[in-house]
Amino acid sequence: MLDIYRYEVIDWDDPEMDCDPDTNNLLHCQQADHLGAQAELIVYEVFRGVWAEVQFRTQTAQYTVVGLALSSMWLLLLKDSHKRPDWLRPITGWPAEGPEIRQWEQATGETWKGQR
Numbered sequence: 001m002l003d004i005y006r007y008e009v010i011d012w013d014d015p016e017m018d019c020d021p022d023t024n025n026l027l028h029c030q031q032a033d034h035l036g037a038q039a040e041l042i043v044y045e046v047f048r049g050v051w052a053e054v055q056f057r058t059q060t061a062q063y064t065v066v067g068l069a070l071s072s073m074w075l076l077l078l079k080d081s082h083k084r085p086d087w088l089r090p091i092t093g094w095p096a097e098g099p100e101i102r103q104w105e106q107a108t109g110e111t112w113k114g115q116r
Helices: 025-029 039-048 098-108
Strands: 051-053 063-069 072-081 087-095
Touching: 025 087, 039 063, 039 087, 051 098, 063 087, 063 098, 072 098, 087 098
Parallel strands: none
Antiparallel strands: 051 063, 063 072, 072 087
């Protein structure tokens, strides 16, 4: 279970140190078929608002979270950072789909009125 309050920062890789989207989580998340150019803002807004941990089959993530950012629902895959245990590392993400949004609605008691 994700306890967001145990983390000090979100762990993004520096594109100047590693410019490969296969190994740099920021560049990976900024790809158009993932979170896009606003990846950092999306992660920030999801955790600033009403979010829920959801069930999602994954091989790399410890946590799967759905939340609202930039007027859309997003699915985020995250794990503890290898750099420090109090850093949370985004792995990837994309717009949430119907099953994930329904899990968010059930977990939060909220109703998503946007597009599915």
